[in-house]
Amino acid sequence: MNTTPIVDCLRQAFDYYNALIFGGKLPVPKLKWSYAKTRLGQMACKRKMSLGRTTYYDYCISVSNYYQLTKEEIDDVLIHEMIHYTIAYTGLKDTAPHGIVFRGMMDKINRTFGRHITISVRTRNLQPRIAQQSKNFLILALEMKDGKYFLSSVNPSFARKLSLSLARMHEIVHYAWYQSQDEYFHNMPCVRSLRGKQVSKEVYTTMIEKMKRLK
Structure with missing residues (x-):
C-alpha cells in the first residue's frame, strides 16, 4: 500500500468491521x-468516577501511518484496537490489557474471519513509508592487551573527554575513531563513557575496513 490513506478509509473500515x-x-x-x-495502534479514552462507579467516555482509536503496511495489516491493527474498545465500552473486566478476555476475542475473530491479529508487532522489522536519511555514527574501535576487541558508538559531545581517558589506559593496545553509517550500529547504545560491545576479531576487522577513519 503505497498511497497515504485518508481518515475516511478508517471510518469505512470501522463501519464495515x-x-x-x-x-x-x-x-x-x-x-x-x-x-x-x-x-501501530492505540485505543484511548477518558474516565471519571461518580458514586464509586467508573464511567469511560471520549473514545479515540489511532492507527500509525509511519510504516509500509498492506490494507489487510492496517485492518488487523484497527480490529485489534476495536477489541480494546468493545471491552472498555461494554464494561467487561479483563485480567490484563491483553488478558484472557482480549485473547479469547482475538482468537475467535482470527478463526472465524481468517484474520491475523496479534498481541504485538515488532516494528523494527517494518519499513517506514518514507526512507529515513542515513545517520552518521561516531565509532570508537578498541583492541585490548588481553586479546579482546570492542566497538563503541559514542556521543560526539563526549569524544574529547573519552580521548583523554584512553590516553591514560594501559590495557589498550590500539584504538582509533571512525565514522560510519552502517545499520550494524543502529540499535547500539550511544554512550558517554568507556563502554562498548565486545566482538570477535573477524567482526572487528570487517567493520573497521568498511568505516572511514578519522584523524
Missing part, C-alpha cells in the same frame, strides 16, 4: 492516523 464482527453495537469513536514509530 463493526457490522461484520461486533454486531454494529459500537458507536463511532474519534478515528485518526498517527505517525507513531513504537506502536
